Amino acid sequence: xxxxxxxxxxxxxxxxxxxxxxxxxxxxxxxxxxxAMNAGYAxxxxxxxxxxxxxxxxxxxxxSPLFNAGKxxxxxxxxxxxxxxxxxxxxxxxxxxxxLITGIKNPVSLxxxxxxxxxxVFLAGDGAHEFAKGLNYKFEDASYFYDEFRHNQxxxxxxxxxxxxxxxxxxxxxxxxxxxxxCDKDGNIAAATSTGGMTxxxxxxxxxSPMVGAGNYANNKTCAISCTGSGEFFxxxxxxxxxxxxxxxxGMSLDEAANEVIHKRILEIGGDGGLIAxxxxxxxxxxFNTEGMYRASKNSNGEVExxxxx
Numbered sequence: 431x432x433x434x435x436x437x438x439x440x441x442x443x444x445x446x447x448x449x450x451x452x453x454x455x456x457x458x459x460x461x462x463x464x465x466a467m468n469a470g471y472a473x474x475x476x477x478x479x480x481x482x483x484x485x486x487x488x489x490x491x492x493x494s495p496l497f498n499a500g501k502x503x504x505x506x507x508x509x510x511x512x513x514x515x516x517x518x519x520x521x522x523x524x525x526x527x528x529x530l531i532t533g534i535k536n537p538v539s540l541x542x543x544x545x546x547x548x549x550x551v552f553l554a555g556d557g558a559h560e561f562a563k564g565l566n567y568k569f570e571d572a573s574y575f576y577d578e579f580r581h582n583q584x585x586x587x588x589x590x591x592x593x594x595x596x597x598x599x600x601x602x603x604x605x606x607x608x609x610x611x612x613c614d615k616d617g618n619i620a621a622a623t624s625t626g627g628m629t630x631x632x633x634x635x636x637x638x639s640p641m642v643g644a645g646n647y648a649n650n651k652t653c654a655i656s657c658t659g660s661g662e663f664f665x666x667x668x669x670x671x672x673x674x675x676x677x678x679x680x681g682m683s684l685d686e687a688a689n690e691v692i693h694k695r696i697l698e699i700g701g702d703g704g705l706i707a708x709x710x711x712x713x714x715x716x717x718f719n720t721e722g723m724y725r726a727s728k729n730s731n732g733e734v735e736x737x738x739x740x
Contacts, residue, residue: 658705
């Protein structure tokens with residue numbers, strides 16, 4: 431098939447306040463976004479699947495300390511890291527997800543193994559670690575995930591009841607998640623999402639990122655979506671599936687459906703954030719209702735975008 435192929439990635443919505451964002455830091459963010467986008471795009475260019483492309487892109491973002499996933503994961507209330515990830519194949523509707531993961535360098539790869547090497551969709555905590563050990567995953571020492579900025583973020587609020595959704599100086603602004611969506615040469619689509627959760631989170635809190643239909647979804651009939659935002663609201667609004675549903679049952683285009691959900695439906699219930707979306711024709715949409723969203727996209731028509739602010 432001579433399909434337009436494309437990839438879009440995000441590194442979280444709600445950005446560092448402009449005053450804290452130095453030109454040097456902005457350049458580092460954009461560089462890492464570009465590296466991740468290009469990694470995923472190269473996979474598509476070689477004719478490989480959308481699933482392989484989204485995993486490749488998210489691995490790069492997980493390996494960057496700038497984003498709240500993998501290496502840059504934030505600290506929980508007890509000073510540890512609990513990471514979540516999911517991946518979904520729009521062709522088969524197969525999906526894999528992991529939650530409350532510690533010590534795994536690339537949670538997205540473990541999510542893919544759950545999808546392809548287990549009978550299940552979603553594994554959490556100790557059981558997920560057991561599954562990983564069975565596949566000979568290497569467990570990284572806590573020092574691998576240590577990032578000074580993240581640690582200081584945590585120390586500021588450690589003994590309080592507040593928690594923080596990353597990237598911000600105010601505790602009510604958000605969100606650290608990374609994700610990728612892609613359409614391959616065969617017109618198959620996929621989505622992957624990974625996160626380190628909330629700074630100072632308690633009680634094994636899980637956000638929307640590993641939840642199929644909430645923070646991550648893919649179906650060739652409609653779209654592939656990866657979300658970033660106030661997870662509790664994205665779960666209640668079943669946001670990723672909501673976009674697909676509007677396309678399937680209301681006949682909306684990708685862009686119409688994505689904008690309806692982010693600029694209307696999620697706001698109505700008090701949620702904020704953004705999403706990246708792709709359909710099986712390779713069209714891309716990246717709406718957000720925050721001051722910014724770390725994002726990048728590239729398609730086989732040669733159109734490229736790497737942006738932070740609105």
